[in-house]
Amino acid sequence: MIDKPISATYENILAECEHCGCKNIYNRATDLKTFEPISGLDVVCLNEACEKTFRIIGDTISPAFEMFIFDCYELYKLKHYASCIINLTQAWETFFANFLRVELVYKIYTVDDDLDKVNKNLVKLYGLSKTWAFGTQRNIFINICMEPVVGVDAFAKKCNQLKKPPQRNGLSRVNPEIYGLIKRLHDSGIGELRNEVVHKNAYRPHKDEIDNLNSGRFLLITNPNDRQSLHKT
C-alpha cells in the first residue's frame, strides 16, 4: 500500500484510490466522523466495484477561516462567484470570532489562572456574541484594533459602544502595519453583497466583483501577502 496525498477542503477530503483510480470524496462529518486533521488514515474506496483499502495522508492544518478562503480558489475556477462571496464572508466571521477568543481570553491567560476561569470567559464571550452578524463583528474588530480592550468583563461593559461603526478618520490609530488592511475592511461592501446574494434577490455577482481589488471589497482571496500581515495582529 502506498500513501496517497489528498486534496482537502473545509468539509471534504478528496483522494484517488490507488487500486482503481476512482476519485473519492470523503465528507469529514459523514464519512470520516472526525474534524481532526488527517495525518494518516486507512479508508475504503467508495467505488462499489472496488471497495479496497488505501491510506490517505497530508491533510491541511490551517484554521477554519483559511480553509474557507482556500475553498474559494476551486469555486472561482468553476465560476461559482456567489459561493465565493458567501465563503469569504464566512471566513471573515470565523476570523473575527477567533480574534475575540484570542484577544480577550487566551492572550491574558497566565499559568496561574485555572482553566475553569478560562472556560467561563469563553462561555461568557459566546453568550455575548452568538447572534452577531458580519457588520457587528467587523465594527467590534476594527474598534478593538483602534483601542484594545483587556478581558471579557471589560469587553462586556463596552460592548454597545464597540458595536457602533468606527469613524473612518479614526482608523489611523491602528497599528501602521495593518492600517491598509483595516481601511480596506472598513470600506468593504462584502457584508452587504453577501446579504444580496443570500437574503434578498439571490443576486448573481459578476467575475469583476471578485477580481476588483480597487473596490476594496475582496480582501483575502486576491492578496495572500496581506493575509499574512493580518496574522501578525
Ligand SMILES: [Zn+2]
Ligand atoms: Zn478503488
